[in-house]
Amino acid sequence: MADTPEQQLAKLRAQLAKLDQAMASGVLTVEQADNAGRITYRSYAEMKQARADLVRRINDLAATLPGAVVQRRTRQVVMTGRSGW
Known part of the structure; x- marks a missing residue:
């Protein structure tokens, strides 16, 4: 029996x-x-x-699923803040 795309994605x-x-x-063995x-x-x-x-395989498979949100890789993170002092 073939796996559904959701099962393949989970695997x-x-x-x-x-x-x-x-x-x-x-460890080099998985x-x-x-x-x-x-x-x-x-x-x-x-x-x-x-x-x-x-x-890449996960993202490609997730993109084919209906209603799936494709994750993007962040290039830069900027944090701003204010001191309470």
């Missing part, structure tokens, strides 16, 4: 979460989202490229 997001967790811990196997990367740079590809 991709779970895969992204596992990849982010592995990148944060410094379990697949459905626990079907594992992926071992050669370097952190390769993990970053895989993450960028995964984010």
